[in-house]
Amino acid sequence: xxxxxxxxxxxxxxxxxxxxxxxxxxxxxxxxxxxxxxxxxxxxxxxxxxxxxxxxxxxxxxxxxxxxxxxxxxxxxxxxxxxxxxxxxxxxxxxxxxxxxxxxxxxxxxxxxxxxxxxxxxxxxxxxxxxxxxxxxxxxxxxxxxxxxxxxxxxxxxxxxxxxxxxxxxxxxxxxxxxxxxxxxxxxxxxxxxxxxxxxxxxxxxxxxxxxxxxxx
Numbered sequence: 001x002x003x004x005x006x007x008x009x010x011x012x013x014x015x016x017x018x019x020x021x022x023x024x025x026x027x028x029x030x031x032x033x034x035x036x037x038x039x040x041x042x043x044x045x046x047x048x049x050x051x052x053x054x055x056x057x058x059x060x061x062x063x064x065x066x067x068x069x070x071x072x073x074x075x076x077x078x079x080x081x082x083x084x085x086x087x088x089x090x091x092x093x094x095x096x097x098x099x100x101x102x103x104x105x106x107x108x109x110x111x112x113x114x115x116x117x118x119x120x121x122x123x124x125x126x127x128x129x130x131x132x133x134x135x136x137x138x139x140x141x142x143x144x145x146x147x148x149x150x151x152x153x154x155x156x157x158x159x160x161x162x163x164x165x166x167x168x169x170x171x172x173x174x175x176x177x178x179x180x181x182x183x184x185x186x187x188x189x190x191x192x193x194x195x196x197x198x199x200x201x202x203x204x205x206x207x208x209x210x211x212x213x214x215x216x217x
Contacts, residue, residue: 025160026157026158026159026160030158030160031158033157033209034153034154034155034157035154037150037151037153037154037157038150038151038154040146040147040150040198040201040202040205041147041148041149041150041151042151043147043195043198044096044106044145044146044147044150045145045147045148045151046092047085047088047089047091047092048080048083048085048088050085053083053085053088054080056076056077056079056080057077057081058077059073059074059076059077059080061073061074066208068204068207068208069204069205072197072200072201072203072204072205073201075196075197075200075201076197076198076200076201078197079194079196079197079198080194080197082194083193083194087193087194088194088195091191091192091193091194091195092195094191095186095191095192095195103189103190104182104186106145106146106147106182107121107144107145107146108120108124108144108146108149108174108175108178108179109142111178111179111182117142120144120174121142121143121144123173123174124143124149125143127170128152131156131162131170133152133155144174146179146182149174149179153167153170153171153175156170167213168213168214171210171213172213175206176206176210179202179206180203180206180207182202183199183200183202184203185199186199186202187199187200
């Protein structure tokens with residue numbers, strides 16, 4: 001299959017069993033990781049509205065933020081300060097939808113195999129079932145969209161009942177092999193303006209995430 005132009009919404013939700021099991025609070029590091037994943041998922045799923053842009057304009061990285069991540073947050077803050085919602089909607093359209101397809105194709109199967117709906121998606125669906133995630137009936141987008149995968153990682157990281165080794169395995173299998181390249185492509189995309197800063201944040205965050213996950217063996 002060739003590239004699709006449809007926009008995703010969150011395709012997966014935790015099952016009642018999975019939600020009920022998450023009784024222990026996650027630590028501050030994992031809360032921060034989950035929040036970044038959730039933000040990236042939101043920004044990749046749809047163009048931000050004024051309320052989110054205003055929140056991004058108020059970003060103040062904490063003292064524990066590394067230099068590379070602090071620079072990426074600063075770039076996103078500046079991009080949000082310059083941004084207008086109408087222009088971002090047009091930018092999102094050109095980047096991810098277009099006529100027939102956008103400048104970028106933000107699907108794991110596409111980056112790994114050059115086609116959509118291939119083996120990586122089938123393997124992802126099997127792993128999502130093992131985690132207890134259920135596909136929403138009203139969502140028809142493939143689960144390997146970059147937005148959906150970031151949202152899924154946010155849910156996984158937020159659930160203290162999911163062992164760290166399973167987080168690392170899911171990341172390595174379904175994000176680590178391609179999503180960094182996608183964010184790099186986003187920073188270099190011809191149509192990118194606001195989303196160049198989104199790509200930089202995603203690229204830097206995945207570098208930190210890879211180091212963090214490999215360190216805690």
